[in-house]
Amino acid sequence: MNDWIIWAAAQALKAFPRVNSALRNGHIEIYEDIHISIAVALENGLITPVLRQADKRTIFDAAREVRRLVQLVREGKHTADTLSGSTFTITNLGMFGVEFFVPVINPPESAILAVGKVDKKPVIIENEVAIRSMMTLCLASDHRVLDGAVVAQFLQAMKNKLENPQSLLAQGS
DSSP: OHHHHHHHHHHHHHHOGGGSEEEETTEEEEOSSOOEEEOEEETTEEEOOEETTGGGSOHHHHHHHHHHHHHHHHTTOOOHHHHOOOSEEEEEOGGGTOOOOOOOOOTTBSEEEEEOOOEEEEEEETTEEEEEEEOOEEEEEOTTTOOHHHHHHHHHHHHHHHHOTHHHHTTOO
């Protein structure tokens, strides 16, 4: 599921570049590149390796690179370059059974995405009750840079990507 979330976030950041920005010296700087850091829990704390050029990768390439980066940090073989240059962060506590949490923004980034657990829940579809896999996303943002409307549009774009995996699969390998 993480691979899909990273891919959807990269596509949404491309569509809403203001979310991929920082407040620097009183001015909003919109990053040209999309470098997503992925929170990895280790015994002695959290570490966030960076997937560079996330929006230019296929989901399959991004997944391979994230696995390589996670292995590097778990083995303690990462470098400062592995952990620097992020423009957006994703943190997922779903594997710990957490449904919802509010993450803390990593300065100078303007936003961070929290991902909760995937759980089967009853939903109404065309006036019928159906069981669907659901998860909660929470985007914490710097309101000096982002207003609620942009945050909502970003999350809506992510939702649309995650609910329509055919756009993902159309990428090829």
